[in-house]
Amino acid sequence: MLTGFRTFNPSQNTWNTEEYFPTSEVALAEKLNTLSLAQSIYGKLSAEARADFLMAIHASLEQRKEHIKTFYLKESGLSNPRFETEWKRTLTTIQLFEQYLRNQYIFEKTEEFPSDSIRIQKVTLPLGPVLVLGSSNFPLAYSTAGGDTIAAFAAGCCVLVKAHAMHAGTSVQVAECIEEARKTVNLPEGVFTHVLDDGFQHAQRLCLDERIQAIGFTGSFKGGKALMDLAYSRKNPIPVFAEMGSVNPVVIDENLSHEQQKTVAEKLALSICNDAGQFCTKPGLIFIPHGQTGEHFTERLKQTIAETIAVPMLHPNIHGNFENGKTEIASISGVKFTSSSFPQNGIEGRWALAETDVKTFIEYQRLQEEVFGPFSLLVIYNSKEELLTGLEALSGQLTGSIFYETHTNLVTDCIEMLSRKVGRIILNDVPTGVRVTETMHHGGPFPASSDVRFTAVGPDSIQRFQKYVSIQQKNRT
Amino acid sequence: MLTGFRTFNPSQNTWNTEEYFPTSEVALAEKLNTLSLAQSIYGKLSAEARADFLMAIHASLEQRKEHIKTFYLKESGLSNPRFETEWKRTLTTIQLFEQYLRNQYIFEKTEEFPSDSIRIQKVTLPLGPVLVLGSSNFPLAYSTAGGDTIAAFAAGCCVLVKAHAMHAGTSVQVAECIEEARKTVNLPEGVFTHVLDDGFQHAQRLCLDERIQAIGFTGSFKGGKALMDLAYSRKNPIPVFAEMGSVNPVVIDENLSHEQQKTVAEKLALSICNDAGQFCTKPGLIFIPHGQTGEHFTERLKQTIAETIAVPMLHPNIHGNFENGKTEIASISGVKFTSSSFPQNGIEGRWALAETDVKTFIEYQRLQEEVFGPFSLLVIYNSKEELLTGLEALSGQLTGSIFYETHTNLVTDCIEMLSRKVGRIILNDVPTGVRVTETMHHGGPFPASSDVRFTAVGPDSIQRFQKYVSIQQKNRT
Numbered sequence: 001m002l003t004g005f006r007t008f009n010p011s012q013n014t015w016n017t018e019e020y021f022p023t024s025e026v027a028l029a030e031k032l033n034t035l036s037l038a039q040s041i042y043g044k045l046s047a048e049a050r051a052d053f054l055m056a057i058h059a060s061l062e063q064r065k066e067h068i069k070t071f072y073l074k075e076s077g078l079s080n081p082r083f084e085t086e087w088k089r090t091l092t093t094i095q096l097f098e099q100y101l102r103n104q105y106i107f108e109k110t111e112e113f114p115s116d117s118i119r120i121q122k123v124t125l126p127l128g129p130v131l132v133l134g135s136s137n138f139p140l141a142y143s144t145a146g147g148d149t150i151a152a153f154a155a156g157c158c159v160l161v162k163a164h165a166m167h168a169g170t171s172v173q174v175a176e177c178i179e180e181a182r183k184t185v186n187l188p189e190g191v192f193t194h195v196l197d198d199g200f201q202h203a204q205r206l207c208l209d210e211r212i213q214a215i216g217f218t219g220s221f222k223g224g225k226a227l228m229d230l231a232y233s234r235k236n237p238i239p240v241f242a243e244m245g246s247v248n249p250v251v252i253d254e255n256l257s258h259e260q261q262k263t264v265a266e267k268l269a270l271s272i273c274n275d276a277g278q279f280c281t282k283p284g285l286i287f288i289p290h291g292q293t294g295e296h297f298t299e300r301l302k303q304t305i306a307e308t309i310a311v312p313m314l315h316p317n318i319h320g321n322f323e324n325g326k327t328e329i330a331s332i333s334g335v336k337f338t339s340s341s342f343p344q345n346g347i348e349g350r351w352a353l354a355e356t357d358v359k360t361f362i363e364y365q366r367l368q369e370e371v372f373g374p375f376s377l378l379v380i381y382n383s384k385e386e387l388l389t390g391l392e393a394l395s396g397q398l399t400g401s402i403f404y405e406t407h408t409n410l411v412t413d414c415i416e417m418l419s420r421k422v423g424r425i426i427l428n429d430v431p432t433g434v435r436v437t438e439t440m441h442h443g444g445p446f447p448a449s450s451d452v453r454f455t456a457v458g459p460d461s462i463q464r465f466q467k468y469v470s471i472q473q474k475n476r477t
Numbered sequence: 478m479l480t481g482f483r484t485f486n487p488s489q490n491t492w493n494t495e496e497y498f499p500t501s502e503v504a505l506a507e508k509l510n511t512l513s514l515a516q517s518i519y520g521k522l523s524a525e526a527r528a529d530f531l532m533a534i535h536a537s538l539e540q541r542k543e544h545i546k547t548f549y550l551k552e553s554g555l556s557n558p559r560f561e562t563e564w565k566r567t568l569t570t571i572q573l574f575e576q577y578l579r580n581q582y583i584f585e586k587t588e589e590f591p592s593d594s595i596r597i598q599k600v601t602l603p604l605g606p607v608l609v610l611g612s613s614n615f616p617l618a619y620s621t622a623g624g625d626t627i628a629a630f631a632a633g634c635c636v637l638v639k640a641h642a643m644h645a646g647t648s649v650q651v652a653e654c655i656e657e658a659r660k661t662v663n664l665p666e667g668v669f670t671h672v673l674d675d676g677f678q679h680a681q682r683l684c685l686d687e688r689i690q691a692i693g694f695t696g697s698f699k700g701g702k703a704l705m706d707l708a709y710s711r712k713n714p715i716p717v718f719a720e721m722g723s724v725n726p727v728v729i730d731e732n733l734s735h736e737q738q739k740t741v742a743e744k745l746a747l748s749i750c751n752d753a754g755q756f757c758t759k760p761g762l763i764f765i766p767h768g769q770t771g772e773h774f775t776e777r778l779k780q781t782i783a784e785t786i787a788v789p790m791l792h793p794n795i796h797g798n799f800e801n802g803k804t805e806i807a808s809i810s811g812v813k814f815t816s817s818s819f820p821q822n823g824i825e826g827r828w829a830l831a832e833t834d835v836k837t838f839i840e841y842q843r844l845q846e847e848v849f850g851p852f853s854l855l856v857i858y859n860s861k862e863e864l865l866t867g868l869e870a871l872s873g874q875l876t877g878s879i880f881y882e883t884h885t886n887l888v889t890d891c892i893e894m895l896s897r898k899v900g901r902i903i904l905n906d907v908p909t910g911v912r913v914t915e916t917m918h919h920g921g922p923f924p925a926s927s928d929v930r931f932t933a934v935g936p937d938s939i940q941r942f943q944k945y946v947s948i949q950q951k952n953r954t
Contacts, residue, residue, distance in 0.1 A: 429951035470918035474906035
């Protein structure tokens with residue numbers, strides 16, 4: 001007998017009534033067979049036909065918007081405006097990839113060598129079925145019909161989505177839209193497969209299934225590394241693109257004007273606390289200059305953040321991890337800790353700030369690691385050299401930001417340092433709010449992502465799921 | 478005390494007189510420091526400046542051609558014409574990559590979002606220092622100034638070459654050319670580093686050194702997988718591109734005309750035996766139709782191959798492995814074995830052919846694996862279905878060829894099957910003789926290469942050693 005599971009409503013602090021059942025082993029085996037057959041058909045479709053499929057998914061989602069929203073809100077505790085933002089982002093991604101396919105950006109090149117009667121055509125082909133694991137913090141944009149799924153479809157890969165257990169209902173709704181779209185454009189069953197699981201069992205098993213040819217994941221380092229290890233342990237290792245989070249360092253330059261100190265502090269406070277700071281690009285580390293600029297900035301940051309109203313986190317587990325993370329940070333000697341005094345009567349993500357110096361920051365590994373939620377560590381630096389030492393201590397990051405008034409040496413040196421450490425350098429802006437465009441790179445050196453050469457956002461993300469094949473033809477003379 | 482080592486002269490069946498010494502641990506540590514410093518300078522050069530460096534290497538090599546040739550011939554036993562071919566290929570690669578850099582093909586894209594005063598520029602940056610391990614079978618084209626090194630330089634990466642012990646002298650000569658070129662264009666010491674070693678110690682240590690950011694390798698599965706494992710075991714895993722060989726299946730279609738049966742057999746005999754069959758693209762497996770076409774083809778193949786003169790293999794070890802490989806194949810029941818009766822008075826690679834049916838081929842894993850040298854396995858198929866079953870049994874391959882007169886269903890089905898299994902599909906030609914062009918894909922699904930998404934040949938191979946970074950700038954309004 002399979003045990004059912006329920007999703008949690010963070011806004012109400014109660015469990016939702018719907019019951020979901022993990023896909024059975026028998027059903028999973030059947031689905032994998034169907035998927036495998038479908039790949040041989042879907043993989044041969046033209047870019048145009050794949051674009052039609054994406055367009056149909058877009059239309060189908062639009063029609064079911066209100067229904068999806070209901071599940072989204074009650075399974076995530078996220079706000080109505082946040083739903084609208086994420087909804088728009090999800091649909092924009094689909095549209096962008098659709099246009100990309102129609103504009104024939106998919107690589108194909110032919111050369112003729114008449115003297116040898118040889119013609120070589122280099123084409124892109126899909127890797128094969130892709131396993132996509134829904135994320136906890138983006139129930140739409142990085143889940144069932146999110147960036148990984150759409151990139152894989154665009155590449156010509158069939159997709160198997162393992163829904164995130166926290167958003168099972170949202171995922172089922174979106175999955176039905178994709179299935180509807182598949183039928184509309186007359187694609188065979190198996191082009192899209194949806195699987196439910198309350199634990200890690202299916203993900204682990206699927207990672208090792210030889211029909212799965214690539215993996216897309218957004219989540220924790222622990223989860224991502226476990227998938228990488230499994231995929232690497234296979235007789236034939238397969239590519240895994242895991243986006244595994246980041247502390248996203250921010251540097252405040254001493255030369256910031258009084259007015260800018262205020263504006264930047266306010267922007268950062270919002271970026272830390274928005275949607276309970278549950279973003280992989282949340283600024284979790286701010287390097288602040290010792291002295292007046294830094295003090296004024298810090299004061300304003302604290303004032304603004306103190307005014308923010310705590311909102312529920314995605315799930316009691318995530319809330320629990322956040323509380324533990326804060327406790328870990330607060331227990332480190334040499335760290336000054338301030339946190340919201342908001343009474344904890346639910347699973348609200350109460351903001352916290354910690355302050356330390358560069359020496360302590362470098363000494364304690366935990367300070368260099370992510371605390372998922374509305375938390376940021378302020379590190380006071382005394383000189384450019386000290387600042388660079390602090391940045392140097394960091395492992396790979398998704399983003400790095402610098403706020404400055406004039407382009408000083410410090411800015412130049414920081415950009416250089418960040419170009420080794422991060423996937424996106426942001427000048428005078430916050431890291432949250434990733435744009436889905438052709439120039440966006442969302443990834444970074446390990447452990448921010450599993451492979452620094454690929455992006456999770458934008459049409460270039462299709463390359464994660466494609467391979468090249470040359471077809472060389474000798475014509476008889 | 479370091480022990481010196483010597484290289485072997487296969488043509489003379491004697492050891493060469495020059496003595497080489499493994500780079501000491503102390504020297505290696507110093508070289509790594511210098512390399513690391515050089516990366517911060519070389520990595521910032523323009524594509525134009527990198528092109529100048531490649532041009533200087535080209536010029537420097539040209540000047541030392543005769544000297545390099547002397548070492549090449551006495552350290553490989555390869556022929557004069559083969560030297561000329563490989564020499565040309567090495568220089569062509571350098572020229573092609575130089576042009577590629579000058580034509581500004583290196584990706585860079587900018588988007589403006591005026592309504593938000595945001596500008597995003599996506600650029601490519603070098604991964605960092607690349608470790609290149611010289612191959613045994615291409616002392617020039619896949620070694621010191623070979624495809625991996627030139628691709629890494631083009632990408633903006635400093636290169637550390639660990640010479641193949643069999644070609645230490647050739648490698649030292651080429652290394653001196655690169656150093657000369659480096660000085661000509663005023664690049665700092667450390668842009669290129671050359672290391673000698675008689676064993677695996679340095680390669681293993683370098684694989685784990687945190688300053689090394691990527692690895693290029695051409696060689697055996699055992700060697701490539703060992704490097705992959707080491708690179709993956711690092712705290713921060715790094716990309717490895719390992720090209721690990723292949724059996725390169727060839728399919729003979731039944732509809733081949735009498736004339737074509739003869740021509741194809743002759744072409745294949747040459748492709749199997751040329752330079753003692755020491756190519757990763759050597760056709761090591763030929764699917765032959767049961768019946769008259771197959772019999773005539775096989776007869777002609779055997780006649781031609783019997784007339785070939787055995788030439789020395791690269792090294793006694795390689796010769797020993799080849800002899801062992803043949804013994805392993807010959808010992809499998811259900812395999813008919815024919816080999817050259819040429820007396821073994823040296824380390825000549827004496828050709829061998831084996832014949833079996835699809836059933837036996839599928840049953841014995843060893844039959845599906847490479848025998849490096851002038852050997853090919855002939856597998857007789859009774860039907861299209863049986864042929865496809867045989868192809869299906871294969872793991873990832875660099876190439877797959879089909880010889881046919883008319884484009885039958887069998888051809889269509891083979892192309893489809895091969896598109897899943899190989900990196901290059903060849904219609905009516907042999908797999909040896911890889912062209913260095915933009916449309917060439919040299920790689921394939923694991924275990925032919927470590928990552929199916931990249932190529933070892935052509936300008937696209939630069940992508941193995943590059944990453945993307947987005948620079949997002951908010952302009953104050």
